[in-house]
Amino acid sequence: MIVMKxxxxxxxxxxxxxxxxxxxxxxxxxxxxxxxxxLAGVTDSLVTVSQLAASGxxxxxxxxxxxxxxxxxxxxxxxxxxxxxxxxxxxxxxLFDALEDVLRGVAALGELSPRTSDNVLSFGEMLSSHVVHTxxxxxxxxxxxxxxxxxxxxxxxxxxxxxxxxxxxxxxxQSLKPLLNAGRVPVMGGFIAATSEGxxxxxxxxxxxxxxxxxxxxxxxxxIEIWTDVEGMMTTDPRxxxxxxxxxxxxxxxxxxxxxxxxxxxxxATLIPAVEKNIPLYILNSRNPDSxxxxxxxxxxxxxxxxRSIAAKRGVKVINVRLPRIFAAQGFLHALFEAFDRHACPxxxxxxxxxxxSVAVDASRDLAGLVQDLKRLGNVEVEDKKAILCLVGxxxxxxxxxxxxxxxxxxxAGINVHMISxxxxxxxxxxVIEERDIPEAVKQLHSLFFxxxxxxxxxxxxxxxRAKALPADGSSARASRAxx
Ligand code: ADP
Ligand code: ASP
Ligand code: MG
Numbered sequence: 001m002i003v004m005k006x007x008x009x010x011x012x013x014x015x016x017x018x019x020x021x022x023x024x025x026x027x028x029x030x031x032x033x034x035x036x037x038x039l040a041g042v043t044d045s046l047v048t049v050s051q052l053a054a055s056g057x058x059x060x061x062x063x064x065x066x067x068x069x070x071x072x073x074x075x076x077x078x079x080x081x082x083x084x085x086x087x088x089x090x091x092x093x094x095l096f097d098a099l100e101d102v103l104r105g106v107a108a109l110g111e112l113s114p115r116t117s118d119n120v121l122s123f124g125e126m127l128s129s130h131v132v133h134t135x136x137x138x139x140x141x142x143x144x145x146x147x148x149x150x151x152x153x154x155x156x157x158x159x160x161x162x163x164x165x166x167x168x169x170x171x172x173x174q175s176l177k178p179l180l181n182a183g184r185v186p187v188m189g190g191f192i193a194a195t196s197e198g199x200x201x202x203x204x205x206x207x208x209x210x211x212x213x214x215x216x217x218x219x220x221x222x223x224i225e226i227w228t229d230v231e232g233m234m235t236t237d238p239r240x241x242x243x244x245x246x247x248x249x250x251x252x253x254x255x256x257x258x259x260x261x262x263x264x265x266x267x268x269a270t271l272i273p274a275v276e277k278n279i280p281l282y283i284l285n286s287r288n289p290d291s292x293x294x295x296x297x298x299x300x301x302x303x304x305x306x307x308r309s310i311a312a313k314r315g316v317k318v319i320n321v322r323l324p325r326i327f328a329a330q331g332f333l334h335a336l337f338e339a340f341d342r343h344a345c346p347x348x349x350x351x352x353x354x355x356x357x358s359v360a361v362d363a364s365r366d367l368a369g370l371v372q373d374l375k376r377l378g379n380v381e382v383e384d385k386k387a388i389l390c391l392v393g394x395x396x397x398x399x400x401x402x403x404x405x406x407x408x409x410x411x412x413a414g415i416n417v418h419m420i421s422x423x424x425x426x427x428x429x430x431x432v433i434e435e436r437d438i439p440e441a442v443k444q445l446h447s448l449f450f451x452x453x454x455x456x457x458x459x460x461x462x463x464x465x466r467a468k469a470l471p472a473d474g475s476s477a478r479a480s481r482a483x484x
Contacts, residue, residue, distance in 0.1 A: 001032070003212045003223075004023070004027065004225045005036070005190060005211070005227060006034070006035070007208065007209075007227065007228045007286075008038060008039060009040045009228065009229040010227050010228060010229065011128055011131075012040035013039075014079045017079060018135075019286055019289070020034075020036075021141070023227065024136065024185065025139070025141060026289075028141070031183075033188065034185060035188050035189075036208070037128065037190050037191065038189075039072070039124070043205070045068055046123060046124055047117075048064060052064070053103040054112035055110075058103065058107040062100065065099065068096075069096045073092065076088060076134070080138055088134040092130060095123060095126055102120055115158045118158045118159060125189025126147075126192070129189035130145065132187055133145040142184045143185045143186075146175060146176065146179075146186045147188075148190070149193060151188075152168050152192070152214060153193065153195070154203070156201065158201055160202075160203070161195075161201035167196065168218055173219065189211075190207065191207040191208045193211075209266055213274050214273050217279060220277065222279070226281060228265060228283060228286065229285065230283075231288065233250055233294040234246055235308075235309050236311070236312075240438065240442045241442050247309060248292065248295070249295045249297065250294060250295075250308055251394060252274070252275045254300070255281075256268075256275075257425060257428045261313050262311040262312050263309065263311040265283060266283070283296070302394060303394070303395060306393055306395045307391050307449040307450070308395075311389070311392065312388070312389050312438045314435050314438065315364060315435075316362065316386040316432065316435075317360070317384055318386050318418060319358070319360075319367070320356060321336060321356065321359070321377055322355060322356040322378050323356065333352070336374070339370060339374055339377070340359070340370065343370040345367070346361070346362065347361060348388055348430075349430055349432060356378075385436070386434060386435060387438050389441055390429075391406065391428060392427055396427050398426075402429065403420075403429060405448065409444050409448050410433075410441060413441070415433055418432040
């Protein structure tokens with residue numbers, strides 16, 4: 001069997017959903033499970049309506065709610081043309097009524113808890129999976145709607161829930177295997193799950209990719225297809241650099257680094273289940289289904305260029321902790337990381353000196369409690385509107401001179417680098433810059449590494465003594481001191 005996941009733009013309107021039906025039909029003999037995202041923009045709208053309701057602007061929220069309803073009904077009407085429309089219309093209407101009730105509750109309380117936020121966001125994928133399922137049936141496919149909240153089980157960490165894999169796999173096998181064996185096509189909403197008590201949870205924004213990988217790993221899929229709006233994984237985000245090129249094949253380790261450091265085309269956790277079960281993953285373009293896309297697998301052919309790709313992660317904060325000189329530094333790092341651990345705050349990059357530490361973290365985390373704790377260790381300063389740029393390539397192993405070229409190019413463009421990390425995984429160089437510098441930095445570095453000359457093996461020395469020996473313990477969060 002295979003898993004086919006369609007992202008928001010792949011189900012954004014009736015034409016897109018028609019294309020999805022055609023693509024799935026062309027793979028019926030491979031026994032697909034179909035995972036769909038909410039219609040493009042719907043999750044963002046749900047975030048907005050819930051915030052409006054919580055902040056006393058319920059009427060405005062309900063206006064947006066009506067627009068969402070009209071959009072879904074409009075898509076449905078043009079897909080079904082009256083065939084079997086009444087039944088699904090009443091199901092969608094029930095979902096919109098339930099959503100309205102939740103919003104009224106939020107408005108009455110004047111508060112939006114993470115748990116309620118997950119409840120609101122779960123409507124996006126419930127609606128889209130209904131629409132796609134009905135379309136498939138109207139096109140003669142034996143599709144079955146599977147409620148993801150009944151099969152994907154997570155902990156209660158709302159907005160970023162963590163799957164409980166064993167129970168999920170048990171339920172996946174129990175509910176989906178018989179459907180596949182009977183030649184039926186299960187359709188599920190991505191991104192949404194539930195705790196073992198049945199409370200709706202979500203896997204974090206962009207999490208439908210992760211849902212697809214969990215389903216694929218749980219059922220032992222032959223491959224997982226991620227259908228989206230670009231030709232595959234590219235040498236950088238094509239929105240940042242129109243010269244970006246499709247990557248034919250890429251290794252799990254390289255793709256994981258890219259996803260973690262901002263390549264939005266894949267949710268960062270997607271590859272964890274795929275790597276564990278060694279399932280190849282394909283990124284494909286639903287607007288151009290015949291193009292080859294990108295294959296992500298355990299071992300990929302070496303790239304011609306030194307880098308495989310460049311990723312940019314926006315929304316980063318840098319926390320600087322400076323130890324007062326009178327204190328001994330011993331135990332400082334231990335206490336510091338213990339605080340990050342206590343507040344369940346993942347660390348993206350670290351840079352240390354004798355008396356200070358800079359830590360780059362995701363700005364969407366609530367840092368108030370953490371900062372309070374860190375203040376017990378030293379002076380704390382938080383810098384906002386930063387970004388991490390991450391250069392990834394297997395060929396970076398043992399190369400000398402790459403960093404010099406990178407920072408030379410950035411310096412010439414007047415781009416200031418705040419922190420740098422090289423060597424942790426040997427296949428990436430990451431550094432922190434101002435968010436506003438991303439477009440220029442990506443443009444400059446893409447042209448440095450992916451122009452014609454970048455394929456020339458003499459461009460940078462092949463092997464040599466490491467200019468600076470950094471311990472390689474495999475952790476991705478470690479760095480040399482900035483100062484470049
Ligand atoms: P979907 O809704 O299908 O999940 P996303 O918007 O989440 O789609 O991801 C696709 C987007 O990822 C592309 O439109 C592109 O702008 C962005 N992207 C970022 N980095 C890359 C990359 N290296 N290769 C391809 N796309 C990328
Ligand atoms: N609809 C969700 C989001 O926009 C999940 C996804 O699209 O993967 O974040
Ligand atoms: Mg996505």
